[in-house]
Amino acid sequence: MASVSDLYYNYRRVIKAIVTYLMIAGPGLIVMIADNDAGGITTYAATGAKYGYNLLWFLIILGPVAYIVQEMTVRLGAVTKRGHAEAIFDAFGSFWGWFSLFDLGLTDWLTLITEFIGMTAAASIFGIPPIITIVVVLIIMWAMVLGGKYWTWEKIMLAFCALNLVFIPAAIMVHPDISAVIKGATIPNFPGGLNGELLFFLMANIGTTIAPWMIFFQQSSVVDKGMKEKDIPFGKLDTAMGAVFTILIAVFCVIVTGTLLYGAKVDSAAQAAQELMPINPWVGTMLAIGLFDAGLIGAICISLASSWAWGEVVGWAHSLNHGSAQAPGFYLFYFLTSTTAAAVVLIPGAPLVLITLFVQVIAVTLLPAAMVFLIILLNDEEIMGKYKNTLFQNILGGLIVLSLIILSTLYAVSTLFPELLK
Amino acid sequence: MLDFVFEKYRDMKGFMQDMVDRVREINEKYKTPRVKMNRWVSAVLLLLRLYLLCLVLLLVFKFYTIIKGNGLI
Numbered sequence: 001m002a003s004v005s006d007l008y009y010n011y012r013r014v015i016k017a018i019v020t021y022l023m024i025a026g027p028g029l030i031v032m033i034a035d036n037d038a039g040g041i042t043t044y045a046a047t048g049a050k051y052g053y054n055l056l057w058f059l060i061i062l063g064p065v066a067y068i069v070q071e072m073t074v075r076l077g078a079v080t081k082r083g084h085a086e087a088i089f090d091a092f093g094s095f096w097g098w099f100s101l102f103d104l105g106l107t108d109w110l111t112l113i114t115e116f117i118g119m120t121a122a123a124s125i126f127g128i129p130p131i132i133t134i135v136v137v138l139i140i141m142w143a144m145v146l147g148g149k150y151w152t153w154e155k156i157m158l159a160f161c162a163l164n165l166v167f168i169p170a171a172i173m174v175h176p177d178i179s180a181v182i183k184g185a186t187i188p189n190f191p192g193g194l195n196g197e198l199l200f201f202l203m204a205n206i207g208t209t210i211a212p213w214m215i216f217f218q219q220s221s222v223v224d225k226g227m228k229e230k231d232i233p234f235g236k237l238d239t240a241m242g243a244v245f246t247i248l249i250a251v252f253c254v255i256v257t258g259t260l261l262y263g264a265k266v267d268s269a270a271q272a273a274q275e276l277m278p279i280n281p282w283v284g285t286m287l288a289i290g291l292f293d294a295g296l297i298g299a300i301c302i303s304l305a306s307s308w309a310w311g312e313v314v315g316w317a318h319s320l321n322h323g324s325a326q327a328p329g330f331y332l333f334y335f336l337t338s339t340t341a342a343a344v345v346l347i348p349g350a351p352l353v354l355i356t357l358f359v360q361v362i363a364v365t366l367l368p369a370a371m372v373f374l375i376i377l378l379n380d381e382e383i384m385g386k387y388k389n390t391l392f393q394n395i396l397g398g399l400i401v402l403s404l405i406i407l408s409t410l411y412a413v414s415t416l417f418p419e420l421l422k
Numbered sequence: 423m424l425d426f427v428f429e430k431y432r433d434m435k436g437f438m439q440d441m442v443d444r445v446r447e448i449n450e451k452y453k454t455p456r457v458k459m460n461r462w463v464s465a466v467l468l469l470l471r472l473y474l475l476c477l478v479l480l481l482v483f484k485f486y487t488i489i490k491g492n493g494l495i
Contacts, residue, residue, distance in 0.1 A: 091457040092467070094449045099474075313448060365477050369470055376466065380457050405473075412477070416484045 025238045026154045027221035030301065031070060031214050032242025033161040036249050037298025038118020039111070039356070040208040041291050042269040044250050047201055048257030049266035053176070053184030054191040056251055058202060062209040063247035065400055067240055069371065072378050072397065073215050074235035075387045077222030080377075084219040085309035088373050091383065096369070101313055103366040105337075108213050108306040110359045112299055112341035117352055119295035120345055121270030125277070125288045134342045141300055141338050145331065150224055150320040157300065163293045164249055170286035171252040174259040181255060196414075203411035209246075210404055212366040213305040215374060220308035224319050229387065253290070256283060299338065307334040364412035368405040375401055 036044075047055055073084065080087055085104065089097030116134060123133040144153055190198055218239075227235055257272050260279050266272045269291045276284035304320075307330050311318025316329035324331045344350055375397055378389040389397065414420055457463060 089448070089452040091455060093455040094452045096467075097448075097452055314444065315448075361477075361481065365474060368473060372466055372470055376457060376463055382458070383456070409473075409477075413480065416480060 021234050021237060025234070025241070026158065027218050027225060027227075028070065028074065028235060028237075028239030028242040029245065030154070030157050030161060030242070030297075031218040031221065032066065032239065032246040033164055033249065034217075034297045034301040035066065035209060035211065035214055035246050036164065036253075036294055037111075037208075037302075038115050038122075038269070038291060038295035039298075039359070040250070041253060041294045042118065042267075043204045043208045044253040045257045045261075045269040045272040045287070046266045047205060048254035048259075049261040049264050049272065050201065051191050051198075052258040052262045053181050053255065054189055055201070055205070056181065056185040056254060057188045059205060059250045059254065060185060060247055062205065062250075063243045065404075066209050066246065067243040068393075068397055068400055069210055069374070069404075070214060070218055070239050070243075071236055072374050072389070072393075073219040074222055074227075074239055075232055075384070076374065076377055077219040078227045078229055078232050078235060079384055079387050081223055082219075083223055083308050083312040084216045084370065084374075086312035087219070087377060089313055091377055091380070092373060096373070097313065100366065100369060100373075101309060103362070103369075104212065104216055104309055105306050107359070107362050107366050108302045109337055109341055110355055110362055111211070111213065112302050112337060113344050113352070114356050114359055115295040115299040115302065116342050116345040117356065118269065119292050119299070121268065122273065122288045122292035122295065125270060125273055125284075130346060134346060137296060137299065138338060138342055140296070141303065142335065144300065145304070145320060145334060146324055153320050154225075157297065160293060160297050160300075161245075164290060164297065165245075166286045166290045166293070167249050167252040167256060170283045170290070171255040171259075173283055173286075174256055174280065176255050176259045185251070196420075200411070200414055203407050203414070206404065206407050207360055207363070207411050209250075210367070210408075212363055212370045213302050215370045216309050217301050217305035220305065220312070224308070224321070232387065253287075256287060299341075303334050303338045306337055307331075360415050361412040364408045367408055368401075371401045371404065 044059075076087060077083070082090065085097070085101055088100045116137070119137055120130040120133045124130065144156055147153060192198060222235060256276075257266060260276055260283065261272060264275060266275070269287065273284050273287040273291060276287055308318055310316070310333050311327070311330040314329065316333075317327035318330040319327065322330070344355070345352065375389070375394070378384060378397075379394065381388050
């Protein structure tokens with residue numbers, strides 16, 4: 001029988017572990033929830049409206065997939081103390097380094113435009129004109145980073161991430177058929193057979209779960225936070241928690257549209273929110289708030305991913321712990337990318353639909369390279385030491401990377417040539 | 423007026439020269455890849471180059487069809 005002192009010792013140990021986790025928590029949770037950005041919410045809303053609860057099982061599988069890829073960035077960042085862009089330059093030379101840096105810059109900038117499209121569309125449901133939305137969002141984005149404290153920025157981001165959980169009460173309010181939800185979540189099935197359209201939806205869901213900026217963001221974030229090798233277990237736990245939350249949000253979003261809009265043609269989350277307004281104004285409002293919040297989280301993380309990457313390579317001071325006077329290049333890059341992307345949305349007649357489609361294709365030029373570099377780096381004993389990948393991690397990671405490359409390439413090709421999947 | 427234009431031109435030239443020097447410095451710093459280039463790594467990097475080349479060709483083909491479809495060629 002355990003003595004009182006043993007119980008007290010175990011209690012203190014658990015409390016200490018929880019406190020340490022809360023101090024380390026951040027990069028994994030933020031990157032995973034930011035993964036459900038405006039494009040992600042649109043994909044989930046469309047998936048629910050088209051296939052109801054039938055593809056919930058597939059979304060659940062994507063959680064561990066995202067975890068396995070992102071967990072590697074935690075180890076790489078904590079061991080090398082370098083962001084992914086700098087690690088690529090160092091390990092593979094300047095050709096691959098410049099390629100990754102420019103491709104990341106372009107992909108992130110185009111994705112940023114889609115975040116602003118999502119936010120303006122969500123705000124317009126409440127009658128807010130795009131120009132007001134954009135000015136307010138830019139002020140929030142700038143104010144958050146100019147504090148000169150990573151810690152403050154991270155806690156505000158976690159509050160925004162918590163707001164993203166709005167999909168959970170929304171899903172409860174629509175009174176879904178619980179047995180149908182459980183069936184859709186546990187029994188793999190391909191409604192209507194594995195045809196071109198279903199394949200397109202599956203690939204779109206994969207594309208929104210693993211994005212190249214996530215790899216760069218989390219590794220830079222781990223470095224900026226100052227995580228060390230001893231913090232890796234907590235970093236892993238943080239990433240696992242993030243993966244759970246990202247899938248929860250995705251599943252509950254699908255439940256909302258799968259319950260109320262099943263069979264309707266949904267092209268965007270904003271359209272879904274608008275269609276939900278006459279059916280259930282509360283749920284419609286929650287979906288619009290969730291879409292806006294998702295776009296905001298995505299915009300902040302994506303702008304930072306690029307700024308960190310360029311700062312690391314060019315040699316600018318590139319930490320959120322530096323003020324704007326200490327790191328002018330880093331903050332200028334952040335302001336320029338966010339402002340120009342926002343400005344594109346305001347241009348009358350700008351080809352926003354084409355940009356949204358083009359993002360997927362450009363992302364596919366970077367994703368395979370970023371993931372392949374990740375696997376190679378994680379196998380280099382000289383760089384990783386005892387933290388290098390095990391055989392099991394290599395088999396699992398290798399299979400995931402290969403599958404993601406094939407599926408995301410198919411998605412890009414089918415976006416370029418839609419007639420191929422018909 | 424002309425002096426002002428020349429001054430701005432010199433400033434711009436100086437800035438561009440600084441950028442070129444910085445890029446050269448970065449290229450020099452990362453001249454030698456640190457990762458062990460065994461047969462596997464070399465093969466993977468070659469496959470990656472081929473993959474990217476195919477994607478670029480597809481994109482070029484897509485733009486060609488768009489331009490041709492709009493009657494610009």
